[in-house]
Amino acid sequence: MLKMSTLFLRTLRDDPADAEVASHRLLVRAGYIRRVAAGIYSWLPLGVITLRNIENVVRQEMDKAGFQEVHFPALLPREAYEVTHRWEEYGPSLFRLQDRKGGDYLLGPTHEEMFTLMVKSEYSSYKDLPLSIYQIQTKYRDEARPRSGIIRGREFVMKDSYSFDIDDAGLDISYQKHRDAYIKCFDRLGLRYNIVKAVSGAMGGSRSEEFLAPCSTGEDTYVLCPSCGYAANVEAMVTKVAASDPSGIPSLEELDTPNTPTIDLLVAVMNEKFGGGYTAADTLKNIMVIADGRALAVLVPGDREVDLKRMQENLSGVHELRVFEEADFAQYPQLVKGYIGPQDVKAFGITLYADPRVAPGTSWISGANKKDLHARFVVNGRDFIPDAYIEAAEVRAGDSCPECATEIVIDRAIEIGHIFQLGRKYADALNLTVLDQNGKSQVVTMGSYGIGVSRAVAAIAEQTSDEIGLNWPVEIAPAKVHIVATGKDDLPFDTALQLGRDLEALGISVMLDDRRDASPGVKFKDAELIGNPIIVVVGKALVDGNVEVRVRKSADKSEVALSLAVSAIASLLT
RNA sequence: CGGGGCGUAGCGUAGUGGCUAGCGCGCCUGCUUUGGGAGCAGGAGACCGGGAGUUCGAAUCUCCCCGCCCCGACCA
16 A cells, blocks of 8 residues: 555645646656656656556566567667667667777667577577567667657667567568557557558558557647548558549640749749639649659649658658759759759659659649740640659648548647568578478568557556646556545544555555645645546545545545445446 | 757746845644645755856856757657
């Protein structure tokens, strides 16, 4: 039983000055966490209990699914990360350090290498597969900008699992088992979430989904269809536009358009020339970009910006994507800035991509690749042919759902889980192979699956807290019942203690406010701030043989006979 | 890394060159109080983020450094 008279806890009456989001403010005020450095927090008893409760839910669901728990060090030697080039590629986000002999070490930001190497050293036959192993471990990432308290820290607790299979069919099964286990997990944690398609690669790559907990302070943006439930990361949102029939569209016509290097000016000139009716959506924006040093052209409707992040995610293997700078234009003197059109960029040796919104058969107003000239009736398939289609245009609320054409909404969320078919990247790099039935060596295929355990504390706090404090779901609260004893006599205190013992005998965890010197108001405020689901007040009502039972979430109160209190409380908790 | 804000006691804050750095919460002692952050009285607690400088005099002005928060870039 957690007794407040001795609990290592000091709640704060004022919001801490350095906290802005609800979870951060309340977790500090209620005495769950304290900041040590940017993105690094200490956990006080209430915080530790809450974190453990979440860990245990995760652990139980992993174990039920048949995954086995292991544990790696956080402090790792450089070698493993050299083989996969991550010692360099991970960049400044990797905490690097040296031992006394000058040997290089790192604090693990994630453990793919270690898991892969461990399986490699233990297993060598297809008969040993499939295998899924996991750990719950502290991870270290030197984030450029830690944020929002515990939501994005530099030290955080993560559950990471890895699956190992002999073939793609096996990987699909392992992936699905994780997906099912995650659903059970997050349901038990009382989180609202959407399972969102992450970028799986337009290039037909592997499958990946994120579990996103909707919340206004979240840092992920995703699209959601209110009708069919389609949900996707903005980067993974798919655009479906049908091809149209270009017959009947007049042939391409070049137009004199001096001094109109921008879309706005172009629309104005068109409306002046042809008596109105034109908008930016009728024009074609031809954006030049550099992908890892290679020049590409991409076409989007003139009323949309190119979303570089989205485009890059859909260009597999591209590390750096940026728009043309002056120096790049200097390399391609054929390109007339402000008047670029798709009609002959391919002739300049540049690959031409088009967003799906620039569908086959559609007709556009575009640059004519000549100074002061534009063209209209520029038809996809007739006047230019894209080399490939790629999702590149920005996504907007109201765009149509690829599944059912309903207008999608855009929402914010915290990423609490991510499941991902890794494939053979790490197994290849680290040479993880097993012998198959024919005695032939086969590279193992892997999946990786993460749950942000410490982040889940914040995500749940964000979704459940209110004006007056935290408000935990039953399974993860530091105690299921918070008993407040009030008055100056021994009777309510003795009664409260006995009630606590009776509840604990039924396996119901109890926090008891047995402080003799605190006023009732302080105790009520603290109980509400700390956020346990049931608050029982043992005080005034005792003269009638009653205690008061309050439900934190609904603020419902009722008086219950002391003799019936245990069963009444137990039934509220089920 | 770019932009903005901030750093005074455990927490929240006042103090723009001049007395012993002020207030609220919290903490300690005593008395009273006990159903919505009690009252009175007394008390402890601050190298005013650090360093250098200007000045008769610096929390306050100047320079450098460090740290923290927010927006963005970045990252899962």
